[in-house]
Amino acid sequence: MAGDRPLVHEGVLSDPLIDGDIITKKFEHDGPESNPCPVEAPSAIHSEALTPGMTKTPASRPSSAGFDAFNKQIDIFLSTPAPDEQTMKQRAAMVKVRLEAARLADAIVEVSRLKQPAGQACIMWDWQKWDSDAKKRIPNFRNRQVSIRDTLKTAGVVTKPLEAQRPPFGRFDQYLTASILEMDPSDEETFEKCQAVIEVFHKKLEVFGHGVL
Structure with a gap:
């Protein structure tokens, strides 16, 4: 099932902050190409x-x-001694997958015609400030938040980083949940928007599997 696949697949690697495309690659630790940006001690x-x-x-x-x-x-x-090469590669892998997951969240919000929480991109989103404000203005906020997030996670809309790319990036599904809540939809509309997000997410994973977006 598509929902069982990890977010990161083999493919062409691009810079998510420069390129408009979101293309991911599994990080390997056996070769000079896996460390394209050596860090000076x-x-x-x-x-x-x-x-x-x-x-x-x-x-x-x-x-x-x-x-x-x-x-x-x-x-x-x-x-302070510099981290060893293996540690640096692991940290780079973790940062890379988070940047790409955040760009994926932004793309899903745009394609699904949802609202950016607080008008911010995923990677820049101040979720604590947004949460504090949202629970004051969105009716039945917490119950709806939990329901939407559970629906997305049950459908596989989560990041599943490889061991070297952990810890998990919870901001991804939190952001998508918030973008749906920002629309303040009815129960029926909430279901429709969740389904739209789920469909877009899995379509993009299929594209990632071929290394093209």
Whole structure:
């Protein structure tokens, strides 16, 4: 079933912040191509680049307590070992899948003609502020929220990151739920909008499976 498949499939990889397309790829950890953006270790960054014109000797530091505290933080930063390559790849994989899941949520909202919660894209959405406001203005808010989210999750509208891409990205289905609630639909309309979201989600997964969108 389409709902049982993970969100991330093999395919062509694109930058979700630059390209209009949302194309995903499973992150592998065995080859130079899996680390396209090598990160320079913090120890390679000299404090002169962070504080131009200032050396790190105590005699040349400003007497201001604020600058002393700032330089202390630089010392801590420079003395902290960089994560190993495997850890960096795992973190990159987690960030990548979250960005792509957020772009997918934005696309589903647009195609389904729903409202952006608080007028914000998924990745920028302040869900706590929205939740606090929404429960004051949307009748029977919490029960409706739980019902809609359960309907979507039962239909498989959730992200299922690979082990290296965890933890799960709950913002995805929270955002879709909120976008339906923003329409303040009747019970019948709620069902219709949930079905529209479910249909669009699974259609996009079918496209992802071929690596094209």
